[in-house]
Amino acid sequence: MNYALTSVTTFVRRAIGLDDISLETLPVDAANRLRKLQMRGAIEQMRVFVIGNTFFAPVLAFQAWGAGVNGMVLGWTAVMLAFSWWLFWAWLSSYRTDGHASDMTRFVTETKINASIWCLGFVLFFPFADGDSKTVLTSVMVGSLALGTIGFAHAPIAAFWYLAIQATTLISVPTLYSIAKGTSQDLLLGVLAVVASAAIFNATLERAKEQMRAFKNHEALAHKTEVVDLLLKDYEEHGNEWIWRTDAKGKLVSCPSQILELLSFDDGAVEGADLIHTIGNSIESDHQSEVGKVQTAFDEMVDLHNVVLPLRSRSDGAVKWIVMKGRPQYEDAGYAGFRGIFADATATIEANRHVEFLAKHDPLTQVYNRNYVQAFLEDLDPARDHAIIFQIDLDGFKQVNDGYGHTVGDKLLQVMAERLKTAVDGASKVARLGGDEFLVICKLKADEMLIAQDQIGQRLLESMSKPFDIDHLEIGLSGSVGIAKFPQDTDQGSTLLSQVDLALYAAKRGGRNRCVAFVSNMMDGVQKRIIVTERLRKAVQAGSIESYYQPQHCAQSGRMIGAEALARWYDPELGFVAPDLFISIAEETGLIHELGEQLLRRACLDALKWAPQEDGTPLMLAVNLSPVEVMRSNVAQKIQRILDETEFPATRLEVEITEGVLIDDVPATKFLLEELSDAGITIALDDFGTGYSSLSYVRALPLNRLKIDRSFVFGIEEPEAQSIISTIVGLSERLNLEVVAEGVETQKGVEILGKLGCDVLQGYYFSRPLAAKDFEELTFGQKRLSGDKTA
Numbered sequence: 001m002n003y004a005l006t007s008v009t010t011f012v013r014r015a016i017g018l019d020d021i022s023l024e025t026l027p028v029d030a031a032n033r034l035r036k037l038q039m040r041g042a043i044e045q046m047r048v049f050v051i052g053n054t055f056f057a058p059v060l061a062f063q064a065w066g067a068g069v070n071g072m073v074l075g076w077t078a079v080m081l082a083f084s085w086w087l088f089w090a091w092l093s094s095y096r097t098d099g100h101a102s103d104m105t106r107f108v109t110e111t112k113i114n115a116s117i118w119c120l121g122f123v124l125f126f127p128f129a130d131g132d133s134k135t136v137l138t139s140v141m142v143g144s145l146a147l148g149t150i151g152f153a154h155a156p157i158a159a160f161w162y163l164a165i166q167a168t169t170l171i172s173v174p175t176l177y178s179i180a181k182g183t184s185q186d187l188l189l190g191v192l193a194v195v196a197s198a199a200i201f202n203a204t205l206e207r208a209k210e211q212m213r214a215f216k217n218h219e220a221l222a223h224k225t226e227v228v229d230l231l232l233k234d235y236e237e238h239g240n241e242w243i244w245r246t247d248a249k250g251k252l253v254s255c256p257s258q259i260l261e262l263l264s265f266d267d268g269a270v271e272g273a274d275l276i277h278t279i280g281n282s283i284e285s286d287h288q289s290e291v292g293k294v295q296t297a298f299d300e301m302v303d304l305h306n307v308v309l310p311l312r313s314r315s316d317g318a319v320k321w322i323v324m325k326g327r328p329q330y331e332d333a334g335y336a337g338f339r340g341i342f343a344d345a346t347a348t349i350e351a352n353r354h355v356e357f358l359a360k361h362d363p364l365t366q367v368y369n370r371n372y373v374q375a376f377l378e379d380l381d382p383a384r385d386h387a388i389i390f391q392i393d394l395d396g397f398k399q400v401n402d403g404y405g406h407t408v409g410d411k412l413l414q415v416m417a418e419r420l421k422t423a424v425d426g427a428s429k430v431a432r433l434g435g436d437e438f439l440v441i442c443k444l445k446a447d448e449m450l451i452a453q454d455q456i457g458q459r460l461l462e463s464m465s466k467p468f469d470i471d472h473l474e475i476g477l478s479g480s481v482g483i484a485k486f487p488q489d490t491d492q493g494s495t496l497l498s499q500v501d502l503a504l505y506a507a508k509r510g511g512r513n514r515c516v517a518f519v520s521n522m523m524d525g526v527q528k529r530i531i532v533t534e535r536l537r538k539a540v541q542a543g544s545i546e547s548y549y550q551p552q553h554c555a556q557s558g559r560m561i562g563a564e565a566l567a568r569w570y571d572p573e574l575g576f577v578a579p580d581l582f583i584s585i586a587e588e589t590g591l592i593h594e595l596g597e598q599l600l601r602r603a604c605l606d607a608l609k610w611a612p613q614e615d616g617t618p619l620m621l622a623v624n625l626s627p628v629e630v631m632r633s634n635v636a637q638k639i640q641r642i643l644d645e646t647e648f649p650a651t652r653l654e655v656e657i658t659e660g661v662l663i664d665d666v667p668a669t670k671f672l673l674e675e676l677s678d679a680g681i682t683i684a685l686d687d688f689g690t691g692y693s694s695l696s697y698v699r700a701l702p703l704n705r706l707k708i709d710r711s712f713v714f715g716i717e718e719p720e721a722q723s724i725i726s727t728i729v730g731l732s733e734r735l736n737l738e739v740v741a742e743g744v745e746t747q748k749g750v751e752i753l754g755k756l757g758c759d760v761l762q763g764y765y766f767s768r769p770l771a772a773k774d775f776e777e778l779t780f781g782q783k784r785l786s787g788d789k790t791a
Contacts (some may be wrong), residue, residue, distance in 0.1 A: 021098050021156050021208040026219075034215050036099030039107050041154030043091045057081060060121050060140045083117055104157070111158040112165060118144050126173050134174075138189045141170055142196050149200050156208035163204065167197035185575070244274050247337040250298055259311075259322065259342045268461050282311055287307050294324065301328040301335060301669045308349065311764055321349040352726060363711045364410055365417035368431035373439055373497070376429070380486055380493035388453055388611035390440040391482040391500040392420065397436035400475060406764050407745050410714070411470045412477075419463040424456060434580075439500075449485060457515035459479050465513070468757050478513035480504060489518050533585050535571050540586070545569045547603045548769035551778070552622070552740065552762045555754040556712070559613060560779070562620030564762065565603040566769050567595070583724075587628040597638060602647035606772045611779040619779065622684065624655040630657060631668075636675040650680040656707065658686050670701055677702035684740065688728065699735060710743020710763070716752050729757040 023031040057080040065073055072247040087110060097103040122141050129137050144166065152159035175190035177183070182251050245253045252273045276298065280291045298305040304326040310319050326340020360372040368376075380387060394416065401409040413436065420430045420438055440460065444452050464479030482504025484496050499518045507516035539545055549563040569577045582650060586592040600623055607621040627637050643650055655676055657669075673683050684705035685698065698706075708728055715721045725741070732739045741753045744763030754760060 017730045021212045030219055032099030033102045035057065036097055038155035039097050039104060040095055042152050042158060045154060046152060056140060056144065060137060076124060080117050087114060108158045108161055111152060111162050115162045115165040117696045119165055122169055123173055126177065146200055149204055159204050163197065163201055194425040216268060242342045244342055245337065245339045248335050250275055275297060279309060283309055298338065303327045304340060320344060343738050345722060354720060362432040364714060365414050365432050366416045368429055370433050373431045376441065377493035377496050382487035382491040385443060385486065386446045386449060387441060387486045388444045388449060389484050389496055389500050390457060391504045392438040392460055393504055393508065394464060394479050395478045395480060396437040404473065408470050408473065412475065414469050415468055423459040423463045453483055453517065457483060461513065461515060478508040480512045481515040482507055483517040532574065532577065532581065533589060535574060536582050536585055537591060539569060540570065540591050543598055546771065547596060547599050547606060548768040548771055549775040550762060551767050553766050555761050562622060563775060564622040565599065567599055587626055592626050593627050593632065596626060601642050601646060604642060608648060609776050618652055620652055620654055622656055624656045627658060636672055640679060654682040654684055656684045656686040659688065661733050673702050703728060703737055705738045705740055707740040707742055713741050713743045716749045722752065722756060725756050
């Protein structure tokens with residue numbers, strides 16, 4: 001019986017959408033933060049309403065005045081007014097909540113009592129009211145229902161309890177009275193209460209869902225800084241903190257020499273100096289608000305938490321970011337001053353700024369990235385803004401990468417970014433969408449649009465037509481430019497990218513080295529994606545998508561120890577189709593499940609043919625699992641079935657998942673990975689550092705490897721890049737995980753990554769991805785080469 005009731009309850013909650021707003025799926029600290037926001041928001045909205053009970057309660061009660069129950073009228077009114085004012089003062093304390101579940105429980109209980117007192121008055125007075133008074137009585141209750149539910153909507157659980165109690169009373173009392181007395185008017189009031197309650201419930205539920213979506217989005221962005229927070233913790237734990245102390249007047253008693261130098265003290269003169277005044281004189285004016293936090297803590301004698309002070313060193317002029325913490329001290333029951341610590345957080349804050357920079361910028365070219373562009377375009381307002389966007393694509397860039405390597409290609413892209421910034425004014429925004437595709441956004445006045453379109457477009461073409469001098473190589477390229485205008489072409493900024501992409505495609509199809517503006521009939525170009533989808537469907541059915549393999553090498557010995565399987569598709573009509581395109585289409589259409597099964601089976605069969613290492617150890621095979629595949633409940637069984645069919649050992653297989661998988665369904669993902677791990681399969685977290693994964697998830701999951709994305713490996717010779725890699729390696733060592741660095745392209749990079757503690761390296765320095773037959777020959781060739789060296 002209990003199981004059936006639970007099942008029905010679960011079904012109903014899911015059907016009406018209450019599961020979407022449940023806090024049970026959130027980590028405890030996140031749930032506390034959300035409860036705090038909910039309670040504060042509800043209290044801010046409801047304070048005026050509670051005070052309003054002073055006026056509304058008598059209106060409700062006195063509908064029964066003169067019916068012989070005047071004592072009850074006065075008694076109920078007194079109770080409502082007393083409780084309302086008590087609740088107003090009680091909420092002053094509740095507003096300071098830290099979001100603990102017990103605080104929310106108390107708040108909901110108060111809400112239930114408030115609703116119940118209102119309902120008690122309705123139950124008591126409805127039988128004594130006449131026709132008009134009943135209408136007034138019901139109207140007041142409906143108003144209380146609407147205003148109260150909407151006010152409590154910031155805290156959905158309180159709102160739904162308030163709604164449930166009042167709606168039940170509003171519906172049942174007139175209905176039962178109608179049945180008992182045979183009055184149709186009372187039945188009509190009950191029906192109207194049903195309609196009003198349903199509408200208010202729906203509005204409240206949608207608002208609660210939007211609140212939960214907004215909170216989760218905010219939490220996802222906060223997760224990006226966890227690696228930097230870990231760096232700060234490590235920094236503090238290893239003794240980079242110094243104690244300071246003041247007397248009751250705020251005068252310094254002791255301070256570390258490292259801070260004295262930054263605070264511009266001469267000859268160690270410290271005792272008696274005013275700490276706050278000294279700090280204020282040592283930092284820039286735009287950070288004086290931090291000094292104000294210190295002053296407030298001293299004035300109120302409360303704890304001082306994580307005040308960040310930018311202090312400039314007198315020795316080298318460099319800015320040191322110092323975190324200041326402290327708390328008041330008491331001796332003999334009297335205030336004796338403050339004691340605290342200074343901690344050098346320079347490396348952490350600079351790394352944090354770098355992470356924030358990468359959130360909006362392309363790490364290779366330093367211009368804006370696709371995420372920033374999409375957010376910027378979505379913010380365009382047709383009533384306010386006029387803009388032209390230019391999408392630029394280099395003609396022949398693939399040949400540069402293939403002929404000269406990615407190092408030359410990357411340098412060319414950097415030069416291209418600088419040329420584009422020179423070709424437009426400083427108010428325009430230059431972004432790299434990916435590969436060799438750039439975007440320029442120009443906000444203009446309405447009467448400047450047509451002239452600017454031609455002038456800027458021509459300058460962009462000229463910037464691409466000049467030869468590129470890269471590493472003493474003169475490389476000649478041309479470019480194509482697509483143009484779209486806002487709001488002329490569309491009043492929805494989010495659709496501009498698809499329109500300019502169609503214009504760019506038309507420019508390339510029309511002969512390249514030209515500008516083409518979007519026109520409405522270009523929408524026919526969307527047929528291209530439909531064609532690719534149909535061809536992909538046939539390719540999957542025919543099994544014509546191939547597996548290529550890129551070697552992975554031991555960072556210390558240089559030996560090849562395995563390979564990652566990558567999907568490649570050549571179509572007779574379309575030519576080589578980019579993996580990003582056909583994989584995304586496969587995920588959207590569901591073809592990824594059949595395709596993933598084909599590629600895994602073929603990779604296992606291919607790997608059985610590879611020559612082992614010199615000591616007889618077989619090479620590992622790494623395969624990628626799409627997030628769409630992970631969502632299927634039978635993915636572990638599918639992998640095991642293929643391993644059984646091909647007789648490929650589970651211990652030779654490595655499954656790679658991306659960080660995005662972790663935030664979708666953590667319990668289900670953990671269960672899947674545990675199944676795979678129990679079978680002996682190695683688990684790797686791919687593209688680490690570029691997504692939103694929580695470190696708590698990383699610790700909880702049965703992972704074996706972290707794969708550092710190539711965006712962190714790029715520029716490995718720079719100290720900042722090495723600091724980030726070192727942090728990730730240190731984290732991995734504490735979690736007992738191997739580290740794989742992708743995108744390795746130079747001998748210098750190999751040496752640095754090895755010294756930093758990376759375990760496995762992968763990239764064009766060793767080999768580009770190879771077809772199955774070529775990779776098989778490579779494994780035998782390396783074995784013969786190793787044997788020759790031994791001989």
